[in-house]
Amino acid sequence: MREGMEDVCRAARVTPQLKVGSAMDFMELGPLEFYGTEGILYADEWLDKVERLMKIVRIPDDLKVKTASIQLFDIARIWFKDEPELAIPDLTWETFKELFKKKFFPEVARDALQDQFERLEQGNLTVDEYAAEFDRLSHFVEYMRGPGG
Known part of the structure; x- marks a missing residue:
């Protein structure tokens, strides 16, 4: 026991x-x-x-x-x-x-982010700033598309 x-x-x-x-x-x-x-x-x-x-x-x-x-x-x-x-x-x-x-x-906001992403240019941004903005927008655009989108 x-x-x-x-x-x-x-x-x-x-x-x-x-x-x-x-x-x-x-x-x-x-x-x-x-x-x-x-x-x-x-x-x-x-x-x-x-x-x-x-x-x-x-x-x-x-x-x-x-x-x-x-x-x-x-x-x-x-x-x-x-x-x-x-x-x-x-x-x-x-x-x-x-x-x-x-x-x-909302779809309007998603479309605006999609447009920002598609028009993103480095311009006066540093490489790091551009990369950060690219990552932020691409994450969000891909996120909105969902799986297989």
Whole structure:
């Protein structure tokens, strides 16, 4: 019997339980606020940062939408409360992201970034500045195309 208990204790030491994160843990990391008026680049940054912070604090999948929604204010909060597609009980994080992009990454803004990318020239920019702008725009244009786009 004693050997069995020792095995259990040893296993507990070898495989520590990872703490599941909470909304409080998430908030302690200082997530960005999103109001819905900041534009497409900020919306992309907000979504990326929220996702990274939730990964860091180990927010469970079933709590990701609720956790992220804490940082929605003003127009974004109204959208979150009133959008019928968001009212489903088991809304997944992936579905939330799709609906968020549909709302806050408008086609006009995507087209403007596409145009900026297509017209990008080095001009008076240093090589490093040009490369940074190229990377920023190409990431975003490819990101908007989606897989196989």
